[in-house]
Amino acid sequence: MSETLIDLEFTLNGERVRASVEPHLTILEVLRNEFGLYGARESCGQGLCGCCTVLVNGDTVSGCLYLAAMANGADVTTVEHLDANGTLDPIQQAFIECGAFQCGFCTSGFLMMSRQLLDENPDPTEAEIRHYLAGNLCRCAAYPEIIDAVKLAAQRRKEAALA
C-alpha cells in the first residue's frame, strides 16, 4: 500500500535480523510474514485478548497493535524462544502437567505473561496471578488449570534456585 518501506534491524529471539516493512504493519504481521513465527496470533485485533503477546525490550506488548517500525533496534522475544536452550521452560512444563489449555490458541500469550509475572514476582499469590493475567482470554476457560500451572512453575523455579 505505502510506497515507503522502513528498514528495520532488531534482535529476534537472540538473533540479529533485518527487514524492510511498510509503516502500517504490526510486529505480529512481520513475525509471521517475514520470519515464519506463528506462536503469537491475532485473534481480537484490538489488544484485548492477549493471544498476540510478545516481549519488546523486556516488556509484554500486544503484537497486533505494536507497529513493527517501533521495534527498530529493540530486543524482541516470542514464545518460540522459551525453549531455546533445548529444554522447556518451567512455565511450559507446568502448563503441560496442569493441562492449562484446551485448543491452545491463547496459550502462547498466557505463557509469555506468566513467565513475565514470575520474573517480576517469583512467589505470586492467587490474587496476584489473576490480576496479572486479567488481560488474557481463554475461550475454552482453562483458567483454573492456568492458575495451578503458574503456582507450580513458581514452586519449580524456587526449587531450581535453591538447588
Added chain:
Amino acid sequence: MTRIETGPIEAGQAPRQVGRGINRLEAHAKVTGRAGYIHNLTLPRMLHAKIFRSTVAHGRIVSIDTSAAREAPGVFAVYTADDIRRVMPEPYFGPAFHDQPILAIDKVRYIGEPVAVVLASDPHAADEATHLIMAEYEELPAVFNEVEAATSDVHVHEELRPAGTFPDLKHLAGRKATNVALDFRVRRGDVETAFAQAAHVFDDTFTTQQVMHVPLEPMVSVAEPGENAGTLTLHTASQSPSFVRIEVARLLGWAENRVRVRVGLLGGGFGAKLYIKLEALAAALALLTRRPVRVALTMEEQFFTITKHATTFRMQTAVSADGRITGRRCEVWWNGGAYADIGPRVTQKSGFTASGPYDIDNVSIDSYQVYTNLPPAGAFRGFGIPQMVWAYESHADMIARKLNLDPVEFRRRNLLRDGQPHATGTVMRDAALGLVLDRVAERMNWSAPFDHGGGTVRRGRGVGIGFKALVAPTTSVAMVSLAADGSCTVYSSTVDMGQASDTAIALMAGDVLGIDAEKIKVIRPDTDSTPYDMATLGSRSTFHMGHAVRLAAEDARAKLRALADELGVPPDEPARAGDLLKRKYGMQAGNIVGIGSFIPPYTKPDHETGQSENITPNWMIGGTGVEVEVDMETGHFKVLRFENVVDCGTPINPKVVDTQISGAAIMQLGITMFERMEFDEVGQLRNASFAEYKIPGIHDIPHRIGRETVDAYQSNGPFGAKGVGESATFGVASAIAEAIEDATGVRIKTLPITPEAVYRALCAARNEPLPEE
C-alpha cells in the same frame, strides 16, 4: 439398546489405556508456539479475500457498483454472486436447507450478510478496497423477534428449500409465505385432562439471548486449485471435513474424490465451525482466480457468520397436590436468523427434551425454527439444550417455591428413572439422573443450614439438572494401521478443537491393541486419507468415533491373529505385529490395516406425535449447584461456589474430562451473566468486538469450582463411555437464577442475568420500578 462388548485385552500386553489421566498428545506443540492451525497457513501466490457486507437488514439489491474497488491499487479482482455462478450454477448451501447464497442474490436478509468480495495479494489492499464498493438497496420491512416472525407478514424467504439430507424435512419443500422453517411436535397422554384435574397450574415465559461462540482462532479457509484441472484442496478450520467435501462437491457438480479437505488443530470451535461456512466462497474464488485464496474473518466478522439461537419459551405445567408433575405444555420459538444452517435440527433434537428429565405422563411440545432478519443461528455447545434447561429448570424452581418444597426434593420426586419411558416413549437406560442430583446436593452440603446473610449483602443457592439425547443416527469410520516395527497409526476424521480427541482416540485404540497411547500417532483429518466421519459435534465423537476406532483396532487384532495362525504361531503366544510382519515378508515391511465403522440403532420419531422407541443411543447428564452473594443496593452478585457434576459413563481420560467440565460450565457462566449480542432497532449489531462483548476472563471465575464424574457405565458405549463436552453447561443458568431468588426474593426470567437486571427487579419488587431503557 444393544450392549456392545469391548472385550478384554490380550494377556501380557500393555496395561489398560482407557481411564489413564494423561497429557494431550499435542501438548508440546501447544506450549512451544508450533501447533499447526490453518490460521498459520500461507501458500505461494495466495490471494486474500475481504468481504463487503450488507448494511440493511432486509432489502432488494438494486445495484452493486464495484468499479472503484476494481481500480484500487493492488486489487486483483472484485466478485459478486454473478461471478460465483460462473463456477457454481446454484450457489446456495446449508446442511438442512439450501437457502444460503455464497454471496447475496437478489436480496439481502441481515446486516452483515456477504454481498461482494475483494481479492488482493496484500490483505490491507483488499480491505481498503471493500470501502469503495457501493451497493444500493430497496429496503423492505424486517422482522427480528422470533415470536413475531412466526406469524408475521414479512417473509425472510419466499419459499422453503430443504436440502433433502434429512428425510423428515422433505415435507417442508416449496412451503411459501412463512418464516417457520420447521415445526416439530411431541404428543403424549392427555394434556387437557391433566391440566383440568391439576391441583396447581403454572404458566411462565422465559427467554434467552443471541450470543456468539467467539472461537479465538477466527474462522479461516484457504482454497487451493489442484495440480490437475478439476481438483481442489480446502485447508480449513472446520469441525466437519467430510461434510465440507460432500457439500463443495455438490455445489461444483464434482465427484467427492476431486475435493480434498484438510484440517489442522482448531483454535476452538464450540459449534461455530460446523457444516459449511467460508469453504464454499473460498472454493469458488480459487476456481475463478486459479490461485490459492485465503478467506479469514476478523473477530468482528464472526458475529455476522453464526450465532446461538435466541429463544422464547412458554412453559405450562400441571402439578398434583403432592408435588408430582402431571402435565406439561411447552412452546419454543427458536430465532434462527436469516439462514437455517443446522437450526432445524436444534429445533427437533432439543425440542423433544422440553419436558425435562422428569417423568410426566401428559406432554405437548411444539418447537418452531423461525427465520428472522438477524445473523444466522446454528449449533452452539449443547445444541439448544442449555436454553431448554434454563426454561424447564427455572420453571421447576418456581413450582417448588410455590409449593413450599425443597427444590432438590421436588426434583427427586419427579426425576425419570431407568426403565421409565421418556415423553417420546423411549425407555430410559443408563441415565444417572438421580445420582448426579444427589452428588450435586452432597457437594453443596444441601441438607445443612444455610446462612442467607442479611442487610445489604444476601446469599442464596440453587441447583439445576439437565440432559441431552445424543444426536442420532450418524456414522463414523476409522482405520488403524500397524507397521512392521509394531508402531500404530490411527486415521480418523474427528477434529481436535481442544477437547483432546486425538488423545482419547489413542487411548481407545491402545486399549484394544495393548499399546501405550503416547506411542500412537493419530492422523489429522484429511479427506484424501482419513475416512468419513459425520462431524465433530454434539459430544458425539467419544461414542461414535470411539466405537469406530475400537472396531478398527479389534479388526487389526483379528487380522494379526489370522496372520499368526497362517505362520503357525501357537495360539497361546501373543500375536505381535512387529514379529509377524517381519516373518511374513522377510524384512521390516508391510502393514496390518484394520477398519471399523459405526452407526447406532435409531428409530425416527413419528411426525405427528414425536414418539419413538429409540430416539437416542444415550443420554448425557449434567448438574450444577451454585451459591451467590448479592449486593442488594446495586444488584451486583458474585458466584461463591460452583459445583458441577456429570454422567459421562467411563471417563476415557479423566484429566481432560475435568477440564471439559469446568470449561463448559464457565462458558455457560458467561452466557448466563453477561454475554449478549445487542441489536439496534434496524437490526444493526452494536457490540461485535471484545471491547463491548464480554466473555469470561480470569477474574470472572468463582474461587470454588468443583467438578465430578459420577460412577456410571454406559452399557452400549465404547468402554462404557459417552460424551462430555457439553454436559456441564446444562444446569448453570437456572441455578444462578434460583440462587438469586433465594438470596433476594426476585426472579429473573430473561438471560443474561446482569447486575442491572437484578437491580431493576429489586426496584420493581419494592414498587419503585425503573423506566425502561
